Amino acid sequence: MTNYNFFSTPSLPRPAVTEHDATAVARDLFHVTGQLTELGSQQDRNFLIDDGDTRWLLKFSNPEFSAQELEAQDAAAERVSLAGIDVPRSVPSHEGAAIRIVHVGDVDLHVRLLSFVEGDALTGRGALTVAEARSLGHTAGRLAASLEAFVHPGTERITQWNLRIATQVVQMYLPHVPDPGRRERVRVAAARAQAVLEPLSDKLRSQPIHGDITDDNVVTRHGSPLGVIDLGVIDFGDIADSWVVAELAVTCASILHHNPRTPLMILETIAAFVTHTPLTDDELAALWGLIVLRTCVLVVSGEQQVAVDDANHYASENRDHEWIAFEVAEGLDAQQMCALIRARVRLDRHSVIERPEGLLLPAASLSVLDFSVTNPELSDGIWLRPDSEAVLAAAVVRTSGTAVTRYGEYRLTRAKLHHTGETATLALGVEVVTAPGTVFSAPVDGVVRVEDDALVLEASGYEIWLVGLEPLAPGHVSAGQRIGAARAGTARSEAPVHVRVQLSRLAGIRPAFFATPAEAEIWQRVCPDPSPLLGIDLAAPEPLSADVLERRISTFAEVQEHYYTEPPEIERGWREHLIDVHAQCYLDLVNNVALTGHAHPRLVKAVSNQWSLLNTNSRFNYSALPRFTERLVALAPEGLDTVFLVNSGSEAVDLALRLAKTYTGNDAVLAFQEAYHGWTVGADAVSSSIGDNPRALETRPDWVHVIDAPHPFRGTHRGADSAARYLDDLEARLGVLDDAGTGLAAFIGEPVFGNAGGVLLPDGYLAGVFEKVRSRGGLTISDEVQVGYGRLGEYFWGVEQQGVTPDIITIAKGMGNGQPVGAVITRRDIAEKFAEEGSLFSSAGGSPVSCVVGLTVLDILRDEGLQENARTVGGDLKAKLLTLQGQHDIIGAVHGLGLYLGVELVRDLATLEPASAEASEICEELLREGCIVQPTGDYKNVLKIKPPLNITTESVDFFVEALDRVLSARSRR
Template sequence: MGDTHFAAWNEATAARIARDMFGIDVASVRLLGSNEDLNARIETADRAPLVLKVTHPGISRDALEAQVAAGDHLTAAGLGLVVPRTHPTVQGDPIGAVEWSDGTRLVRLLDFVPGGSPTEAARPPAGAADRLGAAAGALTAALTGFTHPGLLGGGDWDLREAGRIVAASRLHLDPDVATQVDLAMRLADARLGPLRDTLRVQATHGDLTGDNLLCDASGAIVGVIDFGDLGLGWVAAEAAVTASSLLQHDGDALALAFDAIAAFDARLPLTEPEIAALWPAILMRAAVLVASAGRVLAADPSNEYAAARMPLERRILARALELELDEAEALLRHALGRVPALPSVLGLMVDGLADAPCLDLTVTSQVHDSGSWTDPDASVQALLALAGASGSAVTAYGERRLTASAAAGDPPRSLALGIDLAVPVGTRVVAPAAGTVAVGEALALAFDEGGAVLVHGTSASVTHGERVVAGQELGVAVGPDAMAVLHVQLAACASLTPPPLARPAQERAWRELCPDPSSLIGRTSVAVQDADADRLARRRDDVVAQVQEHYYAQPPRIERGWRHHLIDVDGRAYLDMVNNVAILGHGEPRLAHAVDAQMRRLNTNSRFHYGAIVELSERLASLAPDGLDTVMLVNSGSEAVDLALRIVRAVTGREDVLALTEAYHGWTIGADAVSTSLGDNPRALDTRPSWVHLLDAPNTYRGTHRGDDAHLYLPDALDRIAALDDAGVSLAGFIAEPLFGNGGGIALPDGYLAGVWAAIRARGGLCISDEVQVSYGRLGRHFWGFEQQGAVPDVITVAKAMGNGHPLGAVITSREVADAFAVEGSFFSSAGGSPVSCVVGTAVLDILESDGLQDNARVVGERLANGLRALAGAHPALGAVHGMGLYLGVEVVAGGPDAPDSAGAREICDALLDQGVIVQPTGDHKNVLKIKPPMTIDDAAVDRFLAALDRVLTWREARRAL
């Protein structure tokens, strides 16, 4: 083919090789990614697309011939999968050769097999993991009898060589990553050591993942590609490769891995040693992926494919390390239907507990009030306290407990696989059946008929390895004081040590692996809280109007809050980045005490005379600018806005009101009339009543005037007001948020409100500042949002933060305006200004001040905003960061201000939920991440949120780059 020396890999080089070596009429070329080989898709004028593969120098001709033969073998096996054919060179050779700058490289031309990846999406569709595992099992089974001289073992992707590969690559890894790789290899080696010689070895594809198993539009697997890793290897390793590839995905990736393994086993049954070796092999595969990527990138930093895969491969490794090896093997056995049965009859282990009180440790238990769950010892102390009053106490099997580990935000180990007993020191523990004792950290009794029981907290009366009979004493309860705490747990697999707590997602498996031990203490199973979020969602849909929406398609069931955390019934604490109503955070005990005390004394309506309404109103008036000294208390922000509109119309004797587009003010008829947010009402601009007139939203990011031109919004507004004058419109007033709330916290141009308000007042109108979302110190540097604009309104509306979730709002204005409103008659709001509501409002202000939450919003908000700006600089999906203090919004874009990405924002929010963070999109395009957390948020929570957002964006970009 003329000059066969090449140095650069590009479209022109690929076209030349295809044309000269294979005689192809090349129409176009697209380079494809690979760790080490050079691949390109070749479009031709007269045939179907082809793939040109230029191998790396370490591949022999024999190995490539083995790949060709393996493809022919699988085609002949009749699996119904398309395998790429090899096309000969112009000389009739299936393999060509070119001289590269690093030596001779072999070249092949193959069919391009059409189809998509069954696992391309961040969340693979239902059944994808099963189909992937089934195809991998069938292919591996078909290769069982395949042999070829070029079929060698010991390659870089043969897991039998994992130790060598990792050792050779380790120096190229960051220290933290190297530590994870070392841990994975150490755990895997320890478990695999005695098993190596018992594992089947045969021809394996070596890379049966969603990248190389192709599906049609229905999701059915229709083809297999890329035999570059073909060689001799463990059958268990082939299953591990497929399963580990699923650990990169969002959602319950562990369940995906187990589904794939079960489907693999259904096509090619795994042996007992292979089951024991499988999770160690997954750890090895993950370690090799991460280590090899480090080596490849050290040799070729420009390898975009390897760079894109690295974050996903590190995620695979982290996920593989989430399970202890015993735990993983137990779950595997359950997935494969190989869980042994326990003895049918078991006697008592501990007597006298049939009537002992049961301590509730679920999320809704009062034991966890006031944040006591954050103390790791709180549950034990509560159990001992309950036992102290009655002589003994127990906990419930199968409950989902709230523990201190919930604050980490990861899916928690909260499902109780055993029971805890608080009993007097010296209480006897006896064998419930015959078996053999093992004495260690726990006292374990392996039953003769299968399975075992484990007991923690005893002093053994028997020796290690001793045979015992039913009823024989095993030990006595020990503790530092008069009472001791025992933990009792059954295990179907006697050789494995199960954890005391498991992830609720694996409940079905663990109920078989660790059955309820309540009968061992003479009790029946205790009914625990129904924690099925999906079932509750269906009940909600049956009785709650669909238009009363909820966050997320499959929402977690939130039943507790604490400060800036929301806690679901699985015991997982989500970082709350969106709940601006709970300004003091959730579960505030001082507020709860104030409400409880007042509710016990009196709650009535504001027409009665009592101190609480005066105290709250005085506090609000003292916080408002001079002259705004009169307060009207209501139930909500919508009611406050409605009342404010009535006031300005009544006082001025005019009907017409000016508002901004993109704004949201509430749901009542009046508040909705001046709301134009398309995100809340897609028909908003078409359904405004005739008395509402609109100004163009001064959106400095996406609007008519941007950046340095933002000052032009004010003359535009003044021109619009003048045009209304010319049309004979007399304005009663103007309403605006000083920062766009539902628009994502976009600040108005400096001087905008002062200029517009001056024009309104010059015409006899009144100005309303809607502070429902932005007030109460949330902006950090300002208590009221209008302070940022250096202007003072005539009427203030406030709610949300005012009650920390209690229905409470207010309108603050001057005595003159309030008195003029009397032409409408008397004003009354049933719960607005009630004693309880007023005590709530005063307590909120007290705690806000005493805890320095406004200053916290300034300091922590600056840290949060700076972190978001740094992420926006690193990730193209993020645009501008709006707002100030703890009232922020982040644009999600697909190229800039004029390309808002609503789908991307939703995808990011869903992925953040997997990371234990709650964020929601807002704005007319639903593309702005709304970030308005409780003002208790601290540096650690901010750093956790930023790290989670960084991970989500990195994984998203990695998938898109592949």
């Protein structure tokens, strides 16, 4: 049989092989049995076989492919394996042959048993990270290098995936695209790409290539970090003689649907590839056209495959992201992409221009402006004003004359709230802010041309772009010669003028003036620092995000964990938003500490004023302390009239336990399973969450008695009416303690399970617990650190939801809005009994600053109606999350009340198997959507949602839409 030729057989429906057929073949020919699962394939039939110890891939090849082609695939895989890349390798049948012929469904098919390459496919990811994009490039480059000298007659084949015939494939399959508009767009895009390739095709090197190093065909190792360089390759079905550069084009095209908003990510893939397989200038020039052609082939092939094999769900499901890749490629400027590809490979990252012969402003004295994330002048949300840059610049110009911005600065003034994907905040040039009519001179010899609103000075090896000048006559100029004057604005002729100054190495192509963080690497190669043109260092300090993380790890105990695999460096906050050093904004949905929002002006002013007056310890006498404690007592449930001030929730819980033990003279404490109360010795003792401590249930001290958590969703008893059954169980447990003569000191619990994601207790449960505990002489402690202080909306205290009053309340977190402020509120007789053991002192607990913070938080909470906002906006958010639950099976429940909510993710709605890994991945994906969310609970499968209480409906909608997008994308994989 001859090798496959696309032009002879353009349609390749998968062979008709059932799971029954596959099971028999595996057993009879290879002596392999186990659980069998069909895997997706465009043109073959693949089955995973798992016997519990080993996994194999049983592959039935399309009948149009010859044995010689399959032998080439196996030989290439062996060669690539020697290069250190993990690949599937043929397992001989019991008769010794690796390739066998079987008769299935009236057709003779070649079948092979292959080793299974373990790992997670990148196709299941959302947006790829830079590390993952580079890994794909490294893998493709290494593989191309390993096949450079490979020779086998089985690679002499013509498949539809060979980009040498891409135009013909598009022409043949184009009628299968049902939409006429799409059909025409594909035709035009393919024709334009082919026109670029036409003069280059004879200059492109050829060899056998894998032809499919894509997100579908590589896996990361289990337990390996994301983006490991040594990826596994899982299929060799497309190996054929083709252009070397086509290997890279295929890989780049597969990234576009993952990163449609950051398509320049492929430049990192290209840079990684050429470290193993260098490309010629002609190959670099052809690369973008080949990428476009690959996307054209993908969409027409997908439509054709579904037309001839409508049961091929793999091909059908791939169509959505194939069209996304095409639309991204089609929408980019081809000339610019070709120039950027060449620049990424050929230009140095820190390239600078030589010192010019003159300066743009020879006699000017320049004051440098700061629009960075950490500039204190941009406080109180000023940076959100559209005219913020002009206002700050005008103030400097009035006092200092001409001002200039910094190059390579991530400008806070360009940040955007509620923005999906990255915002272009990196300045690729500088702006000179000066008086109208200020004269600019040529710093070098060159040629001036005018393009729209820009004056361009063509120099040797680069261009100088100047926007905002009234140009003089175009043509040749000498260094020092006047080339234009600052153009007055139309509104106020005396207002300062902003003149943009930018260097570019893209001849004849206008560069962007701002870039996203993902594009920074390439654009700073293309647009180097223009400081030499102005005779002053204008380079902004580079953000040291990676360095900060490394320094943190080197000196900060790692047990104090951080969020995210690749955490952004957050240096600013505003209301319910956080801003990183690249001026990217994130909606903060986890910061219950920041009750009133980040950087609240009223709080900032109050704390600053108090620091300027006094900060000391509570043994001194000052008015802020009684004013604060009076406010707390006024808010407390009736009967709780005495306050202890401490530094944290952990201290508050620890103190509450001591109060109870001292008052009752007993040691035994009842605490919920799955609870978290803090990190001090006492608070940790009553914490049993295995999500925080996997050995928690094994290591509780003898005086702690862990009781069943009354979890209505996944507990021992389920449903809103389960309180009585839980109370019966508790009574039996208490009977055992009674029989042993164990005296009860206290019960401690959150009135709403915060650590489980805001799970509400069954109605009446706490009333029953309190009655049972008090009848045995014990006290009741309500840990309100997470769920109290107005967060529930309907109630100020969590216990109010259960209609009970505890003996002791512990609070912290939000009451200080980030300042270490905690408190215990109890009865006078309990406090006085504790005093018999001596005095209590907390160095910073109740300090003047802490008290002023606490008072101001309460003022803001009252004056801005934040509890009511928690009720209304939180209620709206929960309703929208419940709507999502009806649309996505992965959402098992929506817990909580007000602005303490939890979205519980499950793999099966019947078994409630926790979707722990999925929750972690979804949080990573939401970060890329601009939302900060983290998992909680014993299984880390609940998305905890507890934002600042001033969150807006607009922010809620932004989050819900982002979550819907992430879950929808996952369901399509």
